[in-house]
Amino acid sequence: MKFGIVVFPGSNCDHDAYRAIREGLGEEARFLWHKDQSLGDVDCLILPGGFSYGDYLRAGAIARFSPIMGAVTEFARRGGLVLGICNGFQILLEAGLLPGAMLRNRALKFVCRFVSLRVENRNTPFTHLCRPGQILKLPVKHGEGNYFADPDTLRLLQERDLVVLRYCTPSGEITVDANPNGALKNIAGVCNEAGNVFGLMPHPENASAEILGSVDGLFIFRSIVSSLKKRSDGYQVA
Amino acid sequence: MRARVFVTLKRSVLDPQGKAIQGALETLGYPEVEEVRVGKVIEITLKDGERSAARARLEEMCRRLLANPVIEDYRVEFEAEPSGARETEPTSAKDPA
Structure with a gap:
């Protein structure tokens, strides 16, 4: 499977994602420059973490x-798998490919630590290899991860089961203390209604080797590969 | 022609920066402060032209880029003309608060 990693000016987890795909997962990865107009023959797109354009505005x-975002939107519209990590998640929200918006962390502090996440929805191409209610240990590192959605959007998220990950205690309880940034309902990751676009604040690529302290990120990447293989020899954008 | 765009968080959205500043003001001896909300001011210089057309363009800029309508309201103000005339009106339709 070929993963395309979109590099924006200010992306800084693009190489982490590249290594996670190549070494942690053993799949192909290539960088796509933000000025590219086409994506080539990639099977899955990753919008990596970082501070694109310095987080200006x-x-x-x-x-x-x-x-490149025109091609990304078209890829998503046709059902291509798009994974937005941290700043990539923020970009997907701003682009309207996922519902909601990000606010400054409630405590106004940058948080950089491992968190526990409960898998709320296993019925997605990004999480289907997880066990029911599995707790993932992944790191977060962000200043604006305080997920917000208006009441109508929140209702939609809950009714359609679009909340994929929530911050929890190590034993899986959803508590205020387990919430690192004040995110609404402890939401850490959401998908779109079609289920092919997924954004999350934690970094699965930084939990892809024992030496990093966790390999739980591989549940997400392996789920992607397994879903792509199920799609009759891989999804191709026509 | 110069315009100012004010972008503020909607009333329904918690503003942690505002809360922190309010706390600091209380500490400094300003207990009368009831609420602080922090926003952005964006100054934009435009090629001279008709003001109503400019306003429509500025509002479009707000909707497309300058504000995120999920969490923010915006307001466009033109800088005072030499005559001292000033035009101000709230422009965010969704959440006037």
């Missing part, structure tokens, strides 16, 4: 108008 607000 709002995190992701300017990157979302990068030339």
